[in-house]
Amino acid sequence: MIVAPKIRGFICTTAHPMGCAANVMEQIEYVKKQPHVSGPKKVLIIGASTGYGLASRITATFGSGADTIGVSFEKPADEKRTASAGWYNTAAFESVAHAHSYYAKSINGDAFSDLIKEQTIDLIKKDWQGKVDLVIYSLASPRRIHPRTGQVFNSTLKPIGDTYINKTVDVMNGIVHEVSIPPASTEDIEQTIQVMGGEDLQYWVDALLNEGLLANGAKVIAYSYIGPEITYPVYRAGTIGAAKEDLEKVTRDLNTRLQKIQGNAYISVNKALVTQASSAIPVVPLYISLLYKIMKREGNHEGCIEQMYRLFHDRLYSPSLSLDNEHRIRLDDWELSEKIQQEIKTTWMTITTENLAIETDIAGYREEFQRLFGFGLSGVDYSADVNVAVPIPSIDNV
Numbered sequence: 001m002i003v004a005p006k007i008r009g010f011i012c013t014t015a016h017p018m019g020c021a022a023n024v025m026e027q028i029e030y031v032k033k034q035p036h037v038s039g040p041k042k043v044l045i046i047g048a049s050t051g052y053g054l055a056s057r058i059t060a061t062f063g064s065g066a067d068t069i070g071v072s073f074e075k076p077a078d079e080k081r082t083a084s085a086g087w088y089n090t091a092a093f094e095s096v097a098h099a100h101s102y103y104a105k106s107i108n109g110d111a112f113s114d115l116i117k118e119q120t121i122d123l124i125k126k127d128w129q130g131k132v133d134l135v136i137y138s139l140a141s142p143r144r145i146h147p148r149t150g151q152v153f154n155s156t157l158k159p160i161g162d163t164y165i166n167k168t169v170d171v172m173n174g175i176v177h178e179v180s181i182p183p184a185s186t187e188d189i190e191q192t193i194q195v196m197g198g199e200d201l202q203y204w205v206d207a208l209l210n211e212g213l214l215a216n217g218a219k220v221i222a223y224s225y226i227g228p229e230i231t232y233p234v235y236r237a238g239t240i241g242a243a244k245e246d247l248e249k250v251t252r253d254l255n256t257r258l259q260k261i262q263g264n265a266y267i268s269v270n271k272a273l274v275t276q277a278s279s280a281i282p283v284v285p286l287y288i289s290l291l292y293k294i295m296k297r298e299g300n301h302e303g304c305i306e307q308m309y310r311l312f313h314d315r316l317y318s319p320s321l322s323l324d325n326e327h328r329i330r331l332d333d334w335e336l337s338e339k340i341q342q343e344i345k346t347t348w349m350t351i352t353t354e355n356l357a358i359e360t361d362i363a364g365y366r367e368e369f370q371r372l373f374g375f376g377l378s379g380v381d382y383s384a385d386v387n388v389a390v391p392i393p394s395i396d397n398v
């Protein structure tokens with residue numbers, strides 16, 4: 001099959017196997033060039049196939065030499081369709097990890113379900129003599145089927161209280177226009193908390209603790225976002241922010257519970273980056289385009305892999321881990337610096353369709369969005385016929 005990008009709104013319905021592999025390879029090469037991190041040895045990553053979870057898995061393996069089990073929810077290829085990008089990323093990651101003699105196995109299915117938790121626990125018991133010393137929770141999902149009640153919850157991206165009006169951009173055609181998002185209902189807020197809040201993380205940690213699978217001193221980390229004032233109504237003060245606050249509270253409670261094994265649970269507040277999850281949020285892609293422009297010029301722009309390496313090297317496994325007053329690691333420190341945010345505020349007012357390409361890094365945004373699906377990587381021949389039925393070595397359902 002000759003694979004070209006098919007972009008519909010904020011998703012691309014195709015993915016390129018060689019391009020995704022090249023993308024994974026670039027991240028591995030980045031980590032291999034950095035100093036070794038005396039970090040974890042057995043790592044479970046929930047949400048391991050794309051974005052921050054994939055970068056965390058790559059850092060754990062190639063930065064610390066860790067064995068990893070990655071859980072994600074991706075689609076294999078069929079006669080008509082390519083696999084999803086996360087499928088190809090996982091296949092490529094495992095192949096390279098195995099070639100370097102690292103243990104890496106993956107579980108594909110709904111992480112919210114009891115079944116996938118049981119499968120993961122069985123695999124840990126069967127394959128790992130040692131216990132898990134780091135659990136990374138990096139799920140981003142629009143939906144959750146509750147494992148105990150079967151109820152289906154859908155998350156929304158809405159403000160709470162008032163209608164939110166701001167400018168946004170249609171990334172592919174570059175049209176800047178106003179968006180008006182009506183406030184969430186109480187039901188919307190509750191449903192979003194059910195999907196993206198902390199209950200599922202708690203279920204994971206409960207299951208691991210009950211089976212005695214967390215090592216003494218184990219760490220649990222989940223990812224959150226705060227962001228600038230511009231996006232506050234739709235992000236931090238909106239439905240997704242309510243879910244993140246719930247996740248943060250659950251994590252603080254877990255931190256207390258983990259004391260009995262000398263363990264810790266942390267939140268890392270990460271930088272806004274182009275991922276499949278963030279491209280679905282109104283206003284955020286325009287903010288990210290402007291942020292990239294400024295941070296690239298300032299020389300402190302980071303992608304997922306740079307952020308995750310900094311998390312391991314400078315924070316989680318550094319003797320001088322500093323937390324904010326809500327027990328959070330702040331990797332959004334450079335994004336939220338006074339200088340960068342001041343410039344964003346001033347420029348934001350002036351952005352129009354006409355000056356978008358000059359005032360923001362919309363070109364960089366588009367490029368990175370396509371790269372998420374394996375398009376636009378150097379060294380990949382996009383005119384060549386490729387086999388899209390790529391197996392993930394540890395999974396045989398291709």
Ligand code: NAI
Pocket residue numbers: 046047048049050051052053071072073074086109110111112137138139140141142223224225269270271272273274275276277278
């Ligand atoms: P992503 O969309 O790139 O990755 C989501 C991962 O979750 C994928 O591995 C996917 O397979 C997995 N997943 C989704 N539903 C699943 C299910 N039911 N069962 C198993 N796996 C499932 O997302 P991204 O952006 O890397 O987000 C990860 C975390 O980082 C989220 O908590 C997000 O809020 C947070 N974050 C993201 C930021 C951004 O700008 N992208 C900024 C700060 C935090």
